[in-house]
Amino acid sequence: MPYRLYFAAIACLLMFRLPGASAQSGLYAATAFPRLNTPPAAISWINEEGSPLLDTLYRYLLQADSLGLPPEDYNVSYVQTLCDGRQQLPDQNDTAFANQELTCIATQYFHDVAYGRPGLSPVDFNGLHYTPEPPLPVSAQLADAVAEGRFGQFMTRMEPGNSLYRALKKSLQHYRDMITDTLRAPLAARIHAIQAAMDQVRWASRYLAGQPVIIVNLPSADLQFYRNDSLLLYTRVIPGKPATPTHTLCSTITSAELYPYWSVPHRIAVKELLPEQRRNPRFLENNQFQVLDARDRIVNPRHIAWQQLGPGHFPYRLRQSTGCDNAMGIIKFSFNSPYDIYLHDTPSKTLFMFERRFYSHGCIRVEEAMALARILLADKPEVAKSLLSNECLKHQAPETIMLNQPVYIMVLYNTAWPDAFGKVHFYQDIYNLQHFNI
Structure with missing residues (x-):
């Protein structure tokens, strides 16, 4: 692999080139793509016949704002320089480099459109071990759409369609x-x-x-x-x-x-119900609470020295009866x-x-x-x-x-x-x- 293509693959994993920088300059925009563990196979966005695919990609990227995504995450200005010819590609290696970068941009963009931005987990506890990853990677879906001439409808396929x-x-x-x-x-x-x-x-x-x-x-x-x-x-x-x-x-x-x-959580039992029982020895009975010992046997609350109990010593479990x-x-x-x-x-x-x-x-x-x-x-x-x-x-x-x-x-x-x-x-x-x- 020519060194510039190898460098493009590494850049795809780490960051994007700044608009106007050459393949050799090493100037990149710091936009990380942590989900791209391996660079996707490059798609030919730019070739000898022109760049109609690139024009479509650019139009998609211009929708980022309306989709609630920050355009700067996808180096839209760099794509624009390629579309309008301000970014020159003197030889085949430069073109291959650009195609690799554009494939990374497109892959991350459509992943975010469909499944949210990388690293997002909006819950404290994920009991489903759920991630929004698709059965077929976005890079493969993208490559198939381009190969089959369906890239013009790709946004419709990837964007969520639910009512929320x-x-x-x-x-x-x-x-x-x-x-x-x-x-x-x-x-x-x-x-x-x-x-x-x-x-x-x-x-x-x-x-x-x-x-x-x-x-x-x-x-x-x-x-x-x-x-x-x-x-x-x-x-x-x-x-x-x-x-x-x-x-x-x-x-x-x-x-x-x-x-x-209602099995009363320990923190509620000692912080809220215990003080009430101390003030009123009939509080638990009046509110249909049962007291259970460590062996789940019901204990008469009148036989318990409530004043001697506290957060550090409360060997009981409280349960409110059905009703x-x-x-x-x-x-x-x-x-x-x-x-x-x-x-x-x-x-x-x-x-x-x-x-x-x-x-x-x-x-x-x-x-x-x-x-x-x-x-x-x-x-x-x-x-x-x-x-x-x-x-x-x-x-x-x-x-x-x-x-x-x-x-x-x-x-x-x-x-x-x-x-x-x-x-x-x-x-x-x-x-x-x-x-x-x-």
Whole structure:
């Protein structure tokens, strides 16, 4: 391999040449492409017959802004110099060098269009070990499209088509059209929030393509349940308060439990319930809490010296009995995570009326929990029939129901997010994670 082609392959992995630099100059724009572990086979963007493919690529790159992607990440100015002839290619090695660089640019660009920018993982816990990587690498899809004369339709194939993405893209264009000198700063914050949300939707795009998936967005405090891009349920939720925030995650809902116990997390037991019991020796009994020892035997709370217990010494587990006043409500939905949290019903329905409704200890309370249950358990007719009423029945024992088909859940954090009608709203950065000041 001529040294300049070898250098081009290395440059493809590390950085791009600055506009106007020669192949020999070694001047490159610092734009890293960490997903390109090996340089893709070069496509002939420029050859003796001209550069019609390059012109199409340049037109695609000019759409970066409208797609919520930063044009500077793809060295658009360098591509422009090749299109208009300002970047000279004196010999075949220079042409081969340019073709290798252009292939790297195109590969990374279409990867980001379809699956989000490299290194993005918007969740604290990825229980699915999910990555948005396609079954066929983008470089191979790109090469096939060029070879088969389909490059003119390649953007349509790669860009996400789900309703969340379309709503965000439309909103992005709306705010870009509104920009003036006086509105530039406040609108820029909203544009950044939309761009961040578009990247998260791209990241989730493979699971939005067909499988049933529940998406909880924390700042908007809502839940959307999709199947084949059809919205099955939209409902309000109550996430964690700022002191006990709900973690972002992706996981799988595997079961529902009717009339569940509430097993009180240790931190809540010692920080909140223990002080209440010290002040009022009948607090636990009055609120239907059971005390269990290390062997899960129920202990009479009147036989415990509560004043001698504390965070460093609390050898008990607290559990709230099933019933209409149970903090879990009538039903909870379980999924794997290290945070001991659930989606669940609640007896405190009035809190859903508040626009700013962040009151939980980290679990996610669902306003229409029974409607969600009827969808998840629709293939269990007898169970679904028993869920037609939202009324709480007394003296019910817990009943765990396994889902025949587990359902993906993604808990995300976006301060710009579409509602059930596709209108994008902007929300307070309640956990102070995005700093967009919208």
